[in-house]
Amino acid sequence: MKIITILSISILLLCVQIGVAQKQSTGYSIRGTIADSASHQALTFITVNLMKSPNTVLKADYSQADGSFSFAGLDAGSYSLAIVGVSYRSKRISVELADSGEKIKELGIIPLSPDIVGLNEVVVTAIKQIVKQEIDRITYDLQADPESKVFSVLEMMRKVPLLSLDGDNNILMKGNGDFKILINGKPSSMMERNYKDILRSMPASSIERIEVITSPPAKYDAEGLAGIINIITTKKLDNGYNGSFNLSERFPSGGPGLGGTISAKLGKFGISAFGGANMQTNLPIRGGVQRITTGEEPTTLLQESTIGSKSRTAYLGYEMSYEIDTLNLIAVQLNLNGNKSDVNSIQTSTLMRSDVRLQGYNLSTNRMGNGNGLDASLNYQHSFRADKNRLLTFSYRYLMYGDQQASELSLTNRVNYAMPNYRQVNDQHFAEQTVQIDYVHPIRRHQIEVGLKGILRDNRSDFQYAIADSITGQFVTQPTISNRFRNTQNVFGGYATYQYAWKSWGLKSGLRIEETVIDADFISVDSRVKRMYFNLIPSVSVNRKFKNNSGLTLGYTQRIQRPGIYQLNPFVDRSNPNFERTGNPDLRPALVNDIQLTFSGTGKAQLNMGLGFTFLRNMVFPVSVYDSTTNITRTSYGNTGTAKLPNVFVNLNYPITKRWNVSINSRFAYGMVQGLVNSVLIKNEGLMYNVAVSTNYRLPKDWRLTANLQLNGRGVNLQGKTNSLVSSSFSINKDLIKDKFAIAGSINNPFRTYRENSATTLGPDFQQTNFRWDYFRSFTVSLNYKFGKLKESIKKSKRGIRNDDIQSGS
Template identity: 45%
Template structure:
């Protein structure tokens, strides 16, 4: 009842506000609706320019997805309106505005170009960044670097997104986010997205959205929001494709990726795929841990490691239009990968100057995993209201992963742990059923829906210890079989209201999660049930060349299988890590105030404040008796962060462009370790500056400088670093075939990553040598034959919950 009253009150307040705004701006507006003269369908994203009698441009707006446009605050007089869109012939209208009432132009038909466009010369700069009330979109195709870059490399330029030297992705400084492809989750990006994004050519995607305030129709998973990669495009009877080949050395390897889109009549197909091989040459690492006990000790470990991995992926989306009101669509994704690694380590423990323990360790490990998801959606439209939709969806997702490691000791001093093997087999499967309804009521767009998710996680981990005869026998005390089941019931209701240049989005989502876990080997169980109410509000206002936005939302982060799995990783016996089946979800709040400007260049700036309760983080506890540091995920943390982000893009000349993407944040984190409170705070920053220069004969060169101020968690902080990249590219066949070469950090072969960790009774410094210098080349080819212009689809079906 309280929820219903709250929603009614929100609508009532919005109605009062809108009525007041309408009374002020009821007159002196020009409005209309743009349609395709042939298909009679709405023409979206058409540039509408208002000029005075002297042909001087006064205002510019862009038509919405339903073709409607509104020009406000127009004083009485004679004007000219121009309508322009690539693929259509331009159109102009002479109008007279007397100021006594709004001027409604009704349906304005524009004609598609009758001949094939051989070449297009764009005089104005295509805007790269577009901001809405709840998201920021980066137009990849408007950036020339997309011809020769991977998706991961292009993400460095996307507002609010950070890619560090190890290619780890963060959104607003947070690693708890979701990645979708075309508005839907994909098994390709669930476990290790950076491997896929490295091999995916940027030329195969249209844009990247950062959904900062996800509407209530999206699942509440992901504290920082959602990264949505738009790859598919609907074409009218034809096909388009592209393929990219890349090579990266010394750390890296060859990769291939591409996409294909076709449509014939009522049938459409969009597919993308790729494969890569990644080699990480030998690097060194060291750890220095000092205890704070009455009898202090010092542990020194040093060693080296190398690894190799291969992965491949294939994604496919299909659609069939039964008629103008009924659509069937589906998706199918496959991915797999495997890897091997070897490491050596020496470990020495001292009390004062006396060696109390010593050993050398050789580790040989391998892993293999595969995943798949399958979805089918039915969408029904209605003749009485073409914006009303009902969608029914089903999705299956599953993956399996096997990890194995052999540990061999020698050079022992006071160390009796025998050689051992450990193996962990984990399997995850999920079934989801969802029903969505979109129903416009006057000028309010109402969305409602319900969802059921049933998820199963299984883990079988074994520890085998070598006996005196050289045989490996299972150790029951360190072996277990773990089953975890989650059932999630969810419902949402959201509202969107657009008036003139204002946009208001508000909604609420409710989720009930039931969790059951069984430990078969120890005959113990865990049972949990929690209910969550997640509101979201987004507001934006567009002016001529600027806009402002405000957003507030709550998000939750359910623990993933790796965080729940009690498997104890003893690959470094002095540092044990494990999951925690008792974990509960983390709840976070985010306030965001944004500003954007778009004219010759673009500027997007935002101020953010985040606070998180029940933070899931790895708690490290040092045991002075066994001299082992044990790390386990806990819910004992809280975190707050205040900061801002800025993205600036400006064409210095027609051939020379400059862009900057960065953020500054101060974070406060608290937790509990070994029964005692701990806290950490400090500034975190990152900045990416890129410049590109277009030369003659299809040549282009660019430079990229990235600075990172280090990461901060409850028990850790890492060092700062600067990275540089240089690239050059050549259009061999204009807009078809492009060759490029690059070098990263050519002056420095390795980078030393220094991480400081601490607890109530220890301090620790870890130094990891990482391959920093790299060089490589790529070849990208686009081809296809289109009978008509490319158009974007209006709506996608979302089915988007899964634990990371």
């Protein structure tokens, strides 16, 4: 903590010294901020020419990320500013610097109007920019994509650069499943347990945009190997109110869903809320596993099962802000979510050696799940009268979620198998408290940020294993294989970032210091594990802007992955008697180095493409080992591997005509992984790719047709591969009331009723293939309604708590 304190004080003193030096300057200064006249959003990289005569340019500047610009060291006299921006009307402003005591001329907000050409009719046809490249992130505008009226946020992820969906609809970021999802720049409990249920129930029409933060700066916590996905639910608001509502139905596999947002502002008081719910009923599917072992006594295990499931999910997010005065702002946030699931399966199992049946049984399983989460935060933001872009923020957040899984298993038709019926319960709870202080100090083209943060986490698990008494039928807990587990993880960190904008260049760099203290306690067996980790995490991004809003970005970042409760929890899942799965409380953090070069260009075609290389060490892999004595395959997690991943991505949006548009989102990578499995070195490699092609055609009278094709290549992991996947969809939507009320429908995978999803696992003495036939074809209908009108932007806390360091999902 001493290092962090010294670093922060040194940077703050540097800021003060530079600020004092500026104030002592005897010249005149001109300052202003450029914003869009309609949306009031700050405009960056707008050219500002300082002119002494109509044709003589004395100095030139570019507006920064917050829209600000400045000229210093000027003599008294008459000047003019010529402001020029692509797609905006040029503007000239006269400025008089009189020989008086007023040394700084504040021009305030300077609005620029979009450059729109009027036709004979008042009709403007334009292609809204869907994908935007910034210095450390790529933004996808869902409101500019007509399919947002048809699909959920989860389904739209396949069109976002660097994101894709695998065969199980898990999100992959740069091919990696370890990332963090934020809501409006802040973590939320609704994304901690099972993001798929929430995003599947969240209509894309209620979301403004999705940000893929490829090179997270130092102000973000260091964890999440691939990066950060930030989902923005609302745009800047005005006096008044607005909102949206979506109602949908998916069948035969799926169910009804609804969701929406509402925002309002009255003077200094503003609120925004979003919420939704859905009911998911999956038709029965067929699955199973085949395992072939080698050695002196080879065996073949074949299991086949039929699985049906139901789930219910709901979520609600609320944010409120109050402007005490022009310099002070208070913002509070509250998110609630919950889900219930019910899974029933019937399985047959046969273990053979040659033609001899060694073992067999029928297994009936009923698994009930119940999860809930809550998070609340309070932010106080103070800006300074001399420069309102100087910000001091104090933040506190509390987050908790729980997940209880209870399974009851009944065995019949036993052949050489004496295990009684049994029940297992796993009750997990996670709680987190965070305190954070951030300070932002802009100095002309420079911006310095420093911050201190403390995170206190508490993971708890109570897992019970009980067998049925052969006489009474009552379930009796088995203490030797039951346990209570508690894991505390405290993270103390500090950061400093520096940002610089000069003409067409931008730089953002930083360093983050983190110390992690872990204390794991196996309460039932009186055993403890203690560890401490210290990490220095650098990051840097350089951006070069060209004409027509094109640009080149080079970014490097280092990230770490601290294992979450799902990977640490030593609970042994015995829901399949021949396969056991458990966590590993001895896991260490994994480390990744990632470098990415990205080009973005806009014109008739919107193009984003990039080259990257990722290197991972101490990577947390699931490790499967076969025990020939018990005929059980046991899977746990270990810091067993390294991985190298050169990759390339291309995202293209091209209007063939004014009515016909085509977009391609693709990523190709060559994965090379290796690690120890049961003391044997295993290597695996292969080409991985994801290609999503979408085309839409705008018909007369506000009808629109869309077709999608998605190609997923094989997935590569330490011990095996997953199969490839081809999917398709067709949709139609119509605006019944322009930009207000729309109806939409789609058919997914009309050419195939089922699809096979398979994964192969290889070990030194076994080969295993898990397969599942999922219902593939589905139909969706939805209604979308937008309402309200706004006039003046709501203020939100510009800084807040972002705990983006725990692996998402299970």
